[in-house]
Amino acid sequence: MSELVWAQTQLHEAVAPSALSSHIGNRIRHAARVLKWKPSRTKDIWYGDERVSIRPRELREIEEYTGVRYGHAELTEIDQLISRADAILACAGEGAGSPVLAALRALAGAAHRP
Template structure:
């Protein structure tokens, strides 16, 4: 992978997180049109309309700095940081403990589904 592609992929996860937070939590569909949602998100974040629009569409030319990411986390209630990883690991460990019991065959499909669900949460 080239250095340019590596930099782009590192930024894209933050951009993707911000885009998802903007569209699903900060300015959900219930607000109305996309224009109204972007305006609402800009107001809530204290950003300019153009900055919010760039984040809304995850423009690869932008770079979300730490303060902006923190603001998105505060307003949305979502977290991007690795502190969530420990709680997810704890949940997975508890689910795996079900596999050691006498009813392991019964619990295995549940644990597999739970792992998939937790894995999807971890990709935010």
């Protein structure tokens, strides 16, 4: 997950969730206000404009407001995949190759996720 995608997700889900307003413009203005960003900058990140580069200061501001640390989601996902692979390998399968193939399928599926 790129920094831009992470920031966009945090804006949508934590900074200005849909429960706040049904209008996107109101949610973008709210996010700009609480993060003390320019509305145009907030809008670019909200819509995930690929020309935008997230500054470290902006990541810290989102982290401080939401309490979620960038990279924590990836770490959690990797830990879950490792646990799942360990469980598959520990399980006594029908044949010796079955757990290994199942673990490889699980890891390959994770590698192809966006």
